[in-house]
Amino acid sequence: MARKRFGEILVEAGAVKENVLQQALGQQKGSGKRLGAVLEEMGVISEQDIAVVLSRQFGIKQVREFAKYAFPKELLQLVDGEKALKALIFPLKKDERSLYLAMVNPLDMATLDDLSFRTGMRIIPCVTTPSEIQSAVNKHYFSAEESTGEKTDWWTILVVDDQEIVRSAVAAALKKKGFNLLEAANGAEGLKTSFRQPPHLVITDTVMPRMDGYEMFRALQANPKTARIPVIALSSRAAAEEEARLLDLGYFDFVAKPINPIRLVARVSRALRIVYGDSVPSEAG
Structure with missing residues (x-):
């Protein structure tokens, strides 16, 4: 069965209405923005709401405030900092052959498949918000001090x-x-x-x-x-x-x-x- 699109999941969960989704898709076209970002700008839904919907829809753990924790260098090296910021992902924990990955969009199969191929590990996604990712990447990859x-x-x-x-x-x-x-x-x-x-x-x-x-x-x-x-x-x-x-x-x-x-x-x-x-x-x- 074909995987549902992000917008379809939000409509099915009652987070947005179909007509609002279509309006957002129209605004997203050619902008290079994430659909979630467009919906946030429209004031329809918050990034935290989106994370909650995705977590419940897929039964995936939601993670918060992880930037404050320490992460070993060998774990951070599994994901390039620029890639983490662009794809909105962050490596949380390595457990034998599994890598727990905080991500905004658990439907991003291209990123999941690429990371799994490069690391040889099974990727276990955890849902979070863009702000949480950006905070963690800034602190653990790019904050020199x-x-x-x-x-x-x-x-x-x-x-x-x-x-x-x-x-x-x-x-x-x-x-x-x-x-x-x-x-x-x-x-x-x-x-x-x-x-x-x-x-x-x-x-x-x-x-x-x-x-x-x-x-x-x-x-x-x-x-x-x-x-x-x-x-x-x-x-x-x-x-x-x-x-x-x-x-x-x-x-x-x-x-x-x-x-x-x-x-x-x-x-x-x-x-x-x-x-x-x-x-x-x-x-x-």
Whole structure:
């Protein structure tokens, strides 16, 4: 018998009505968002409600507040941090040949099959919420201060965006983790700041007045003093084609707007580790 779809389960459980589901599916199309996220934005159902429905429907254990516990390194290594954040999964416990996995969507057979194939283990799903996953991933994979003892105040990051609200959101997320922040309102200001006080990483919008992110990026790449600085692009165009285009241009990474603070911090930490390693940086240039 064919496995039921996520939306069908919610309707069958009485969590949403059929007409509301169809409306949500229409909004989801082409957005790249999870159906659950769309329903939450519509105010129809909360992420906790969804977890409860799935837990009861499949008789799967629901897990909460697991971020506060300690997890051995060998367990965390079974799932890549970026994969965990993207697929909304987290390894909870290894028991002989079984792996207990917290996940938002227990119907995600592609993820379950892939992980089972790579680890050679039987995957036992446990239902949770996106917030629980993001909290655990942030703490145990990407929080340098909490998980590895590393300091983040070594690093200076330049945020370039013509919208003050975006700069403030990015700066707040990074300052919370101890990073030093520089800000610029357009590419021209960002370029001057980079030449005067080279940051270790630049986060920039692609479309801005005076000088856009593309022009600034090309100028940074052309100058030996700043050519090595990794640049993460911000764009409101979340399509895969836009991401591929920016990566082809040479940007180190891409983050879609609106900004997810946990994802942003994860991408920044990853970029710094890859480019600079674990040593204390003296300067970016």
